[in-house]
Amino acid sequence: xxxxxxxxxxxxxxxxxxxxxxxxxxxxxxxxxxxxxxxxxxxxxxxxxxxxxxxxxxxxxxxxxxxxxxxxxxxxxxxxxxxxxxxxxxxxxxxxxxxxxxxxxxxxxxxxxxxxxxxxxxxxxxxxxxxxxxxxxxxxxxxxxxxxxxxxxxxxxxxxxxxxxxxxxxxxxxxxxxxxxxxxxxxxxxxxxxxxxxxxxxxxxxxxxxxxxxxxxxxxxxxxxxxxxxxxxxxxxxxxxxxxxxxxxxxxxxxxxxxxxxxxxxxxxxxxxxxxxxxxxxxxxxxxxxxxxxxxxxxxxxxx
Numbered sequence: 051x052x053x054x055x056x057x058x059x060x061x062x063x064x065x066x067x068x069x070x071x072x073x074x075x076x077x078x079x080x081x082x083x084x085x086x087x088x089x090x091x092x093x094x095x096x097x098x099x100x101x102x103x104x105x106x107x108x109x110x111x112x113x114x115x116x117x118x119x120x121x122x123x124x125x126x127x128x129x130x131x132x133x134x135x136x137x138x139x140x141x142x143x144x145x146x147x148x149x150x151x152x153x154x155x156x157x158x159x160x161x162x163x164x165x166x167x168x169x170x171x172x173x174x175x176x177x178x179x180x181x182x183x184x185x186x187x188x189x190x191x192x193x194x195x196x197x198x199x200x201x202x203x204x205x206x207x208x209x210x211x212x213x214x215x216x217x218x219x220x221x222x223x224x225x226x227x228x229x230x231x232x233x234x235x236x237x238x239x240x241x242x243x244x245x246x247x248x249x250x251x252x253x254x255x256x257x258x259x260x261x262x263x264x265x266x267x268x269x270x271x272x273x274x275x276x277x278x279x280x281x282x283x284x285x286x287x288x289x290x291x292x293x294x295x296x297x298x299x300x301x302x303x304x305x306x307x308x309x310x311x312x313x314x315x316x317x318x319x320x321x322x323x324x325x326x327x328x329x330x331x332x333x334x335x336x337x338x339x340x341x342x343x344x345x346x347x348x349x350x351x352x353x354x
Contacts, residue, residue: 053122053293060120061292067116068291075109076182083185096222102186103164103223110159117156121293125157126348129302133162136224138269140259140307141165143276144251144337145230146284153278153298154228162274163224168216168258189216217265227270229258231330236284248334250341256330260316260323267312277301277337279344282351299348301340 052060082102086095117123133139139162143150154165164186171190174180184190220227231254234240246253263270279299289295311329314322 051118052120055120057292057294061288064116064120064291064293067119068113071109071112071116072178072182075105075112076178078105079182079185092222099187099219099223106164106186107160110155113152114156114159117152120291121295123293123295124297126297126299127157127302128300129304130157130161132304133158133274133302135160135162137162137272138220138224138266139163139226139272139274139304140262140270141226141228141274141276142231142259143228144236144278144341145232145234146236146278146280148235148287149280149285149290149295150230150278152287152290153300154276157300158226158302163226165226165228166220167228187216187219214261214265217262220266221269226274227262227266229262231255231259231334233258248338250345251334251338254330254334256323256327257316259330260311260326263307263311264314264316267314271307271312272304273307274302274304275333275337276303277340277344279341279348281348296351297348299344301344 052063055063079102082098082105086098089095141162143154158165166186166188167183168189168191169183174184174190176183217227232252233255234252236250236252240252244253277300280295281297281299282295285295308329311322311326316323316326
């Protein structure tokens with residue numbers, strides 16, 4: 051509706067609406083989190099977790115509202131019809147831009163359970179949003195370097211323990227546990243530094259989802275792997291707010307997770323770990339081929 055406005059004005063308006071939407075809904079999350087701390091009763095916690103997820107979905111719907119108001123992005127989507135709001139899913143996607151998260155939330159809100167991300171511990175200090183993530187039971191992970199672990203071997207396996215503790219909170223309410231397998235956003239410099247064997251992807255890191263399947267293999271039966279393509283190149287978040295993203299192409303694929311990878315010990319079973327990494331690499335090869343097709347089918351807009 052407001053796409054006639056100059057891009058910087060649209061970007062400023064969209065940013066203000068995003069901030070306002072966040073500040074409105076965050077107080078509901080904080081109140082629910084406070085009640086959970088004061089009333090640690092399992093049946094009550096389940097109802098409160100459902101309520102907090104509803105608040106998060108309402109926040110996403112509000113974001114979709116300001117996107118409709120300020121953007122005229124064309125959405126080319128395929129595969130969402132196979133997903134259910136009341137299922138448990140392990141979800142992953144290629145990662146090119148911070149816009150990816152908005153794309154995933156906008157296109158999947160209330161079509162599958164609310165996403166739960168594994169976050170770096172430092173992100174809890176992000177103003178307002180960090181507390182929202184904490185209130186929503188997002189797991190915060192502390193990463194240790196190899197040098198640190200060599201000096202402090204007692205910290206070995208801490209990530210696995212944190213993953214298990216986090217996953218215990220996800221057993222009562224349907225959830226979509228999300229992980230960017232590449233671990234960081236794709237850039238050509240990172241691609242070249244890695245020597246990645248893929249054309250459009252960085253190397254996948256299988257450990258994160260391996261630990262999740264160890265902890266929740268009895269519930270997470272399905273993998274949803276998503277491919278995102280921006281025909282005009284990877285946008286910045288400001289580009290998106292300004293309405294400069296002409297088209298977004300997204301493909302959703304749901305498949306059963308092989309039984310052999312459910313509930314095993316990724317950390318200590320070397321044969322299982324190698325087989326799982328090979329399976330993940332096969333998924334990534336298929337995704338790279340799909341991205342190659344999407345680049346051919348949806349090329350950049352012709353420049354005047």
